[in-house]
Amino acid sequence: MSGFVRELERRAGPALRLEQRSGGVGCVVWDAALVLAKFLETGACPLNRRAVLELGAGTGAVGIMAATLGADVTLTDLQELQELLAVNIENNRHLVTGSVRAEVLKWGEDVSGFRPPPDYILMADCIYYEQSLEPLLKTLRELTGPDTCVLCCYEQRTVGRNPEIERRYFELLQVDFELERVPLDQHDEEYRSEDIHILTIRRKTAVGDGLPAPQPSSEQSCCLLGTVGAVK
Numbered sequence: 596m597s598g599f600v601r602e603l604e605r606r607a608g609p610a611l612r613l614e615q616r617s618g619g620v621g622c623v624v625w626d627a628a629l630v631l632a633k634f635l636e637t638g639a640c641p642l643n644r645r646a647v648l649e650l651g652a653g654t655g656a657v658g659i660m661a662a663t664l665g666a667d668v669t670l671t672d673l674q675e676l677q678e679l680l681a682v683n684i685e686n687n688r689h690l691v692t693g694s695v696r697a698e699v700l701k702w703g704e705d706v707s708g709f710r711p712p713p714d715y716i717l718m719a720d721c722i723y724y725e726q727s728l729e730p731l732l733k734t735l736r737e738l739t740g741p742d743t744c745v746l747c748c749y750e751q752r753t754v755g756r757n758p759e760i761e762r763r764y765f766e767l768l769q770v771d772f773e774l775e776r777v778p779l780d781q782h783d784e785e786y787r788s789e790d791i792h793i794l795t796i797r798r799k800t801a802v803g804d805g806l807p808a809p810q811p812s813s814e815q816s817c818c819l820l821g822t823v824g825a826v827k
């Protein structure tokens with residue numbers, strides 16, 4: 596099926612060209628993906644030669660941006676998104692200074708092929724339906740190590756069951772993880788919006804493996820952020 600291309604400008608060099616399709620939710624670039632991709636470009640999180648895994652990558656916008664910033668990226672999504680991810684990887688391969696590939700990863704299923712834990716997990720607009728909450732949390736628990744930084748960007752929606760889904764998700768997440776909100780003034784100056792949030796998420800303590808909790812030192816901090824706000 597033919598698509599329509601979304602260009603995502605970059606600070607250093609030509610724009611990313613992201614093919615989109617009509618069809619499922621993963622086939623277009625969502626605003627949260629734009630905000631997170633452009634936040635990565637601010638340089639707040641060191642990405643060069645870091646291992647990065649993106650969950651629910653959709654068109655691959657965020658992870659491909661990370662790969663242009665030197666990261667070694669694995670884009671993951673359902674089987675039906677693999678062809679679109681492959682197209683977008685090829686469209687932008689000449690801009691990649693790290694590496695990028697795509698794999699199937701369905702939340703809640705076996706993640707043994709994705710070890711060791713990456714330095715970063717990226718998630719844009721992945722909190723949107725109730726049945727996915729437990730499987731997504733299971734995947735996050737199993738994929739993260741003590742030093743993994745999860746960057747989660749989501750659009751706060753006020754319609755239907757969305758507020759309840761978000762509330763439930765963050766309640767469950769905070770059992771095992773520490774959440775901090777990246778202040779809006781540290782997002783990209785242009786690609787920011789009051790209703791699109793970026794959180795850094797780290798394991799609170801070992802999730803059942805006896806490893807120590809991460810200490811809040813600048814060396815261990817995943818991103819070079821100023822004051823970050825706790826998430827209530």
Ligand SMILES: C[S@@+](CC[C@H](N)C(=O)[O-])C[C@H]1O[C@@H](n2cnc3c(N)ncnc32)[C@H](O)[C@@H]1O
Nearest residue numbers: 620621624625628651652653673701702719720
């Ligand atoms: C709203 S889209 C966001 C896509 C992309 N991150 C963006 O922001 O442009 C949600 C993505 O999550 C993926 N997804 C939904 N349920 C999933 C599941 N159970 N396992 C893996 N991926 C899933 C969808 O295929 C889709 O690509």
